[in-house]
Amino acid sequence: xxxxxxxxHSWASVDPxxxxxxxxxxxxxxxxxxxxxxxxxxxxxxxGIKRRGFWPKGTSPSSIASEAAQKVLKNFPREKIDLxxxxxxxxxxxxxxxxxxxxxxxxxxxxxxxxxxxxxxxGVLSSMLMAGQMIESGAIKTALIVxxxxxxxxxxETINYLKNDPSMDRKKIKPFxxxxxxxxxxxxxxxxxxxxxxxAPKVLGGSTLxxxxxxxxxxxxxxxxxxxxxxxxxxxxxAGVKLSQENWKxxxxxxxxxxxxxxxIIPHQVGVAHRMAMLNELGLPLDRDFQTFEFxxxxxxxxxxxxxxxxxxxxxxxxxxxxxxxxxxxxxxxTMLGLEWNS
Numbered sequence: 593x594x595x596x597x598x599x600x601h602s603w604a605s606v607d608p609x610x611x612x613x614x615x616x617x618x619x620x621x622x623x624x625x626x627x628x629x630x631x632x633x634x635x636x637x638x639x640g641i642k643r644r645g646f647w648p649k650g651t652s653p654s655s656i657a658s659e660a661a662q663k664v665l666k667n668f669p670r671e672k673i674d675l676x677x678x679x680x681x682x683x684x685x686x687x688x689x690x691x692x693x694x695x696x697x698x699x700x701x702x703x704x705x706x707x708x709x710x711x712x713x714x715g716v717l718s719s720m721l722m723a724g725q726m727i728e729s730g731a732i733k734t735a736l737i738v739x740x741x742x743x744x745x746x747x748x749e750t751i752n753y754l755k756n757d758p759s760m761d762r763k764k765i766k767p768f769x770x771x772x773x774x775x776x777x778x779x780x781x782x783x784x785x786x787x788x789x790x791x792a793p794k795v796l797g798g799s800t801l802x803x804x805x806x807x808x809x810x811x812x813x814x815x816x817x818x819x820x821x822x823x824x825x826x827x828x829x830x831a832g833v834k835l836s837q838e839n840w841k842x843x844x845x846x847x848x849x850x851x852x853x854x855x856x857i858i859p860h861q862v863g864v865a866h867r868m869a870m871l872n873e874l875g876l877p878l879d880r881d882f883q884t885f886e887f888x889x890x891x892x893x894x895x896x897x898x899x900x901x902x903x904x905x906x907x908x909x910x911x912x913x914x915x916x917x918x919x920x921x922x923x924x925x926x927t928m929l930g931l932e933w934n935s
């Protein structure tokens with residue numbers, strides 16, 4: 593789908609308050625490492641992740657998302673927000689929508705529509721496409737998209753499980769490695785019609801493809817206070833890159849781009865192997881992408897937006913840059929968007 597009037601009005605992120613390094617995780621798992629004869633440094637070497645963040649126990653996703661949103665709304669009238677979408681994997685509860693808590697925290701208008709949109713690591717990008725169509729059609733003029741991801745409960749449960757299972761060995765640990773890469777972040781994007789922000793970055797359009805035959809390759813289960821996840825990382829990488837190739841062709845057709853038109857790249861932040869495989873297979877240069885996974889880990893639905901925000905703060909993005917957002921999430925689904933950076 594293509595957009596003519598969609599703008600990324602403003603954006604903000606919130607960093608986690610605590611961090612856990614890969615070395616610290618391996619220290620926690622020292623008994624397992626010794627029994628399975630795993631080399632020290634393996635986790636960082638395989639993933640490229642030095643640390644991942646989290647918030648203290650009891651911190652709610654809505655509070656993280658609300659903090660990011662407060663920054664975005666500092667200079668924007670709250671009564672003008674037409675739609676609020678909470679797009680995290682993490683939620684306060686199953687019912688009602690976590691967006692209701694964010695709406696309350698932000699004191700938004702009673703006329704503001706609210707919804708949770710869950711799509712694994714693609715929640716924010718999926719929300720951008722859906723809200724963008726509403727703005728483009730004239731149904732609404734503004735949409736606030738938020739995410740508050742906290743990996744604390746997943747990290748704690750995974751480490752405890754690995755420590756306390758005496759049968760755990762090299763083979764059995766593989767499905768849990770991806771869980772040890774999950775990080776935390778809060779993000780907020782304000783999308784508007786171009787009449788409200790004519791000089792803001794343009795959201796040009798994008799595309800989505802789904803390969804649901806891969807639905808079992810990465811699955812998480814549990815409650816809002818705790819989660820366990822198992823991932824076939826090798827199969828997921830192969831299937832994900834294949835789907836990304838197909839979707840990148842579709843996205844380029846929508847945008848009218850060639851690879852040579854892309855100035856900057858914001859890929860999903862899974863780790864070093866995924867980054868290399870995706871960019872190589874898509875034929876995109878390795879010196880045009882921005883990364884956050886080294887110090888934040890894989891922050892789920894916040895990963896691509898967080899990386900875009902950090903790239904902007906680092907002045908990596910220049911006026912008139914064509915920016916490709918390359919998202920992929922378990923399911924498998926790939927969503928990609930093109931921006932023209934005018935900020």
